[in-house]
Amino acid sequence: MRMSLALLCVCLLRLPLSPAAEPLQIYILAGQSNMQGHAKVSTFPHLGMDPETVPLLAEMQTADGRPVVCERVWISSLGSADNEQLGKLTTGFGAAAGGPKIGPEFTFGLRMQKAIPGRILLIKTAWGGRSLNTDFRPPSAGPYVFNQQQLAGLQRQNKDLKAAQQEKDNATGVAYRQMIEHVRNVLADLPRVIPDYDAASGYRLAGFVWFQGWNDLVDSGTYPDRDKPGGYDAYSNLLATLIRDVRRDLRTPQLPFVIGVLGVGGPVAEYGPEQQRYRGIH
Numbered sequence: 001m002r003m004s005l006a007l008l009c010v011c012l013l014r015l016p017l018s019p020a021a022e023p024l025q026i027y028i029l030a031g032q033s034n035m036q037g038h039a040k041v042s043t044f045p046h047l048g049m050d051p052e053t054v055p056l057l058a059e060m061q062t063a064d065g066r067p068v069v070c071e072r073v074w075i076s077s078l079g080s081a082d083n084e085q086l087g088k089l090t091t092g093f094g095a096a097a098g099g100p101k102i103g104p105e106f107t108f109g110l111r112m113q114k115a116i117p118g119r120i121l122l123i124k125t126a127w128g129g130r131s132l133n134t135d136f137r138p139p140s141a142g143p144y145v146f147n148q149q150q151l152a153g154l155q156r157q158n159k160d161l162k163a164a165q166q167e168k169d170n171a172t173g174v175a176y177r178q179m180i181e182h183v184r185n186v187l188a189d190l191p192r193v194i195p196d197y198d199a200a201s202g203y204r205l206a207g208f209v210w211f212q213g214w215n216d217l218v219d220s221g222t223y224p225d226r227d228k229p230g231g232y233d234a235y236s237n238l239l240a241t242l243i244r245d246v247r248r249d250l251r252t253p254q255l256p257f258v259i260g261v262l263g264v265g266g267p268v269a270e271y272g273p274e275q276q277r278y279r280g281i282h
Contacts, residue, residue: 022118031212035126037094037103138245211260227280
């Protein structure tokens with residue numbers, strides 16, 4: 001997954017103070033399965049087959065082929081494994097199943113370590129199969145309301161509309177609340193993650209990286225006109241609300257956001273006959 005996150009991280013930088021006085025720089029990484037990360041460590045050698053990625057591979061592993069352990073970057077990750085994972089950044093903080101794996105956190109941390117002289121903490125919250133319209137729905141977006149097409153479909157299936165709405169209400173915003181709660185818990189006890197954390201220098205919430213979208217992309221119920229211009233406008237509105245709510249709830253009104261994107265299916269201009277039906281939504 002050669003993503004733009006490593007390049008976009010430049011957007012999050014700030015001019016540093018002197019290293020001795022530099023507060024801990026904290027970046028929040030959130031999203032669904034692509035943020036969890038499903039790139040197996042066993043695939044690393046393949047990066048050495050492309051001249052363009054050879055330099056990246058050299059940053060990711062030592063001369064004898066072992067994964068690099070960052071000396072100035074720590075991570076607390078929730079959702080990629082059964083329990084919270086924490087420690088110095090290296091491989092293994094991707095999705096736990098079939099691991100060890102990496103997600104965007106690994107190369108993001110490597111690049112930020114090169115760009116920033118002080119210490120860095122990544123707080124990652126990612127769960128597979130989560131949507132922005134429901135699971136990560138921000139509080140200010142209000143409740144999820146079924147549209148007429150969805151209501152008609154539920155009636156055709158003889159579903160109890162009240163029960164269906166209650167089920168949706170129960171799921172709405174769960175991942176958002178888990179994300180905010182985890183960030184707050186980490187911030188409340190930083191020495192738990194970084195044993196020699198310097199409280200005198202303090203910390204700074206320096207940026208937020210969002211990498212999510214598949215579950216919304218394929219949700220024809222929430223986005224019934226997704227194959228038409230403006231069909232995903234509701235997602236844009238929800239994302240803007242998410243940014244405002246995160247800044248409010250973490251009391252960081254100028255928190256920079258970076259939105260990671262992943263190409264699905266390659267350039268639509270090159271789609272063959274079997275892919276044409278996807279052009280509109282991709």
